[in-house]
Amino acid sequence: MTLVIRSVDEVRRFISERRSQGKTVGLVPTMGYLHRGHMSLVERCLEENDVTVVSLFVNPIQFGPGEDLDRYPRDEERDLSLLQDAGVDVLFAPEADEMYRPSHSTYVDEAAISFPLCGGSRPGHFRGVCTVVLKLFNVLLPDRAYFGMKDYQQLQVINRMVRDLNVPVEVRPCPIVREADGLALSSRNVYLSEDERRSALFLSKSLSAAKDAFDGGERSAFALADLVWSVLAEGEGLTPEYVEVRDAADLSEVADITGPVVVALAVRAGSTRLIDNVVLGE
């Protein structure tokens, strides 16, 4: 039986009671509209913790003007039934005004890893992410929190925040889950028309090409990025926003690849913004 809790005070009481019984707590933060990617995090959280909390909160402050906050897909009933079937203990689903008062004025800023890639086109996005994740950590006091590697930059920004602010939570990254044809699962995939869905396949194809080239010995970041661009160019109606080969940990620029790197990209298919990545050389 999954308990649905909407109030900070109530979920705090629930968690504090469990913790006083010596139980460990795991958190899977989500914006809902759950897919198998989310559920892989949930499964892992259930395995590794006594109590599993999934948060569902479409965080307004991580959306910029003109972004898709208002049309972000929602289906709490379906989400709840998935979590119920999985055996999740709590769905924490606060309203926006439970998380942010009108006079809210405190933000968490990560100022290095947030800067490149998605940081360029989404100013303020990672500030919103850091702020809400820290709030969720402070409310739910999890021992472990689970983040998908599809949002690779988000994962590394949160790792840095946790390190820098001494946040007492262990961040556990979980691998990207893909459709059989390679498309990385995303709640935003529902926006795609049939044509866009077909073109979107070139995202994972381009990353596979980069991986093959890397495995074949290519160590030039420029050559890999160039290869990704050329494969993306085959996808009709795709508008790449960036393709970057960066240090896998701090997202600093890389020329000759000597350690782990991430090949990360953001692309528009029609009006839908999609991201994907692959880590090489781990």
Next chain:
Amino acid sequence: MTLVIRSVDEVRRFISERRSQGKTVGLVPTMGYLHRGHMSLVERCLEENDVTVVSLFVNPIQFGPGEDLDRYPRDEERDLSLLQDAGVDVLFAPEADEMYRPSHSTYVDEAAISFPLCGGSRPGHFRGVCTVVLKLFNVLLPDRAYFGMKDYQQLQVINRMVRDLNVPVEVRPCPIVREADGLALSSRNVYLSEDERRSALFLSKSLSAAKDAFDGGERSAFALADLVWSVLAEGEGLTPEYVEVRDAADLSEVADITGPVVVALAVRAGSTRLIDNVVLGE
């Protein structure tokens, strides 16, 4: 016996052991060079918690260029002996590189209450304060933390941060401690020459005058500020930086006083910057 701990990992082990025994933990964050003001916080912390931790950390990121970071007064031996006599459990005194790695890139920004008063002349100061206080909270996981009301704006910035980020710590404000002649205790008072020390008395005198006027029925913020300015003008060699009458909770501007206000001031006596305040109408 006060344990001196310099490492984050070690103090975490100590605290986690005490917490697992069901003990409550109180924190008094300081920059050292302790005086009776600090010790009043320590006494209260000892009374209200099973374990009392005093942190001593001169936080580099809350000092601006040209401020007194390098000459900030330090005497850890004397501080330790005072804490020892008081019965404090732990002195947490990390080096700067234990708190900040070279690649540190995450900061906590409070963007409303930090803005006026000291925020005007000390850009980045409260960002530094919020960041270090949140770090100390995350390392030491106190139930309660004690802050002096002399740093009134700091107290309200921290209250706001704690509220906005759902920090699970209870902030306890403690009254200003003054010398017999009225001078508010401050580690920076050691900088004062004999003449400056004499002039500095006009800070508390000016606030007493404001309080008397308020008690006599004056409800114009402008009139009170004007009165404070006129008393400060009597102190030879004093250069007021600001005198403000503000809402006591959110430091917003006030014209006609209808609720609690703080009369706050910052003044230079020679090259030493002093602050003081009084709360009226509580």
